Amino acid sequence: MKTVRKGAAGQLAAAVACVAIAAVGLTGCSDSVSEVDRAEAQVAAKERALADAQDAFADASGAFCEASRDYIDALDRYGDVLHDTAPTVGDVRVAGADLVKPRDDAFDGAEAAVEAQHDVVVAEQELAEAQAALAAAQAGPTGTPSVTAPAETPTPAPLVPAATVDRVEQADADFETAQDAVTDQTPLADASELFNSAVVALELAWLRLFADAGCLTDDQRVAAEAAVSAYTYALQQDLATAGYYAGTVDGISGPLTVQAIEDLQAANGLPVTGTVDKATAAALQAELVAVGGAAAQESLASTAAVQQTLKLVGYWDGPVDGVWTDALTEALQAFQVELGVEPTGTVDAATIAAFEQAIAELQAAAAEPTAEPTAEPTEPASE
Template sequence: MALVSAAVLLGGCTSGNPESALDRAEAQVAEKEKALADAQAAATETTDAFCTSAAGYVTALDRYGDVLTAEGPTVGDVSTAGADLLEPRQDVLADGQAAQEARKTVADAENALAEANATLANLQASASGSTEPSSTPSPSVATPVPVAPAESVARVKQADADFTTAQQEITDDTPLDEASEKFNAAAVALEVSWLRLVADAGCVSDEQLVQGQKAVLAYTTALQQSLADAGYYAGKADGVYGPDTVAAVEALQEAHELPVTGVVDAATEEALRTDLAAKGEAAAQSAVATTAALQQTLHLLGYWDGPVDGKESDALTQALKKFQTDLGVPPTGVVDAATVAAFEAAIAQAKQPEPAPSATASPVPAPSGSATPAR
């Protein structure tokens, strides 16, 4: 009986010992710190995997675009290439989901650590004789950081839906030469959208590359705004040269009795400028902004050393043709969907680091058969 009483007495003293409670709280903090470090390491690993699979998917899209522009392809070639996109698409979606779940785990670990630190702080305040141990501020709640901005994700989803719709319009009975510019633009828009998401997700850290991608966005956005100001484009100026942009260019060409190609050639550019000028000085500035964006893009790529003043010139046309030649795009001196995609790929290729044994994705290479522009 005495032994039992002593055991109970000792147990009671131990359970009420503030030093013991502090020890347990400190151990909890150490445990939560380790859990957070493990979660952060896992998040880095899954993000690297996402960057790698995203680069692989963009490369697959680029090969698909090559099929569309190659000489003598068949509908079967397009169907086969389309099937080849399925696996890399599934990979990047799965890796993106895993990366987002890993970031949620990081947020949960941050919250658990904050709670453990708050508990420890209250116990330390009690041990020091403070009469207000509960005065420690409540920890703020951490939320998961998205893999990429919501706007970039929405743009990819829209481009993916447009591409799927365009793809379904080609059947075994469709002559390949009837595949419209809209379909080609849908493939290019999807590739460009993913390239931008890769950059927004932090897979590419080079500052000049990021600036270059912003310049590409500025060019296409300015073109869309010009078409909107002229009354041909009703969509959002989102910087993606997709089917809606092509349709607006075609409407402009039809209105001026030009060949309806969906490509902004010299005659189409002049027609757009004429329409904008007729609407007043404010609208006319849209055309200047479009040309200035093109000058800035070519400057960042090393093809234009003239002023960024928004003025058309033979020298600017020649600079664009040189860029197109180096990238394997027909040197038309005009900007179409394929050239916009080449802009994106060239910026990435121009700043691509030397291969290293790292899981982190490097910028996506330029289209097949193209050369890196001279710097």
């Protein structure tokens, strides 16, 4: 009996050891744990690891979007210092210093998101290897596995286009250069102009990065694209009127649009950045006024504003989406005929004045009280 009990105790100890070994690596204990069992356990573990990596990537992406939003807001507030106040050189430098922390947070968030994406790729490869091992175990020594392990870790697709990243890095370097160039002896006008052009370029670069990184909802993306299209179309029209743009006015910013902006800046002695800042916009408006261009009236220069105005006066039933079409040109020409101005199909100075007069008349008509109808006297009913 003692021998039997001793043998039972030994079997129990071996079983416990086998369970312990299986829990940490499923190695050994070949009598109770098969190759397939070990492979299945590895697949399950790698699936959990991949799910954890994907969750971490989602968290890192969300943190990056939040940090980017804060940085863009900070850049926008910085622009307000230059636009809405009479800043000193000290104001310009202090406002620039206030951007340091949100900038660092945004760049740190970007690095964390890239690292988390890499972890997902590694976890995907390890899962594929585990699945291949399971397929081999299930096929047996003479069978052919149905899954082949990847040869090497694939390079993850970039979170955003390389051109977008390059533009952010270049804009960031240009902004740092602008900061370093401003001292207490720098004339205020020079400091404001230098910083303004740099910060506008930097904000636009980060806005593109923000959109390309998937930080916008579908509705926000549609709205942003419509707004950008309307703005770009109006800008192209303005640049063409001023003689700087000879491409197609289509609301799509491309090399010709950037070149036109740079030519405008060079002609006016401004920093050549290819982006429209306060000084560039003022120079463009001044040239438009000089040539009698329609875009001197900024509120009516955009396609969306034209569409909305024509809709108010009953000449446009299409969408207000900032896209200029042949139908919009025809609607504008029809309204110009009604206004008694030359039907050019473009928003010129005469049309703007007529627009304003028509809108004023509509507003005045809407404000007039409606007279109550006078009830007709009724004859008394005959008895």
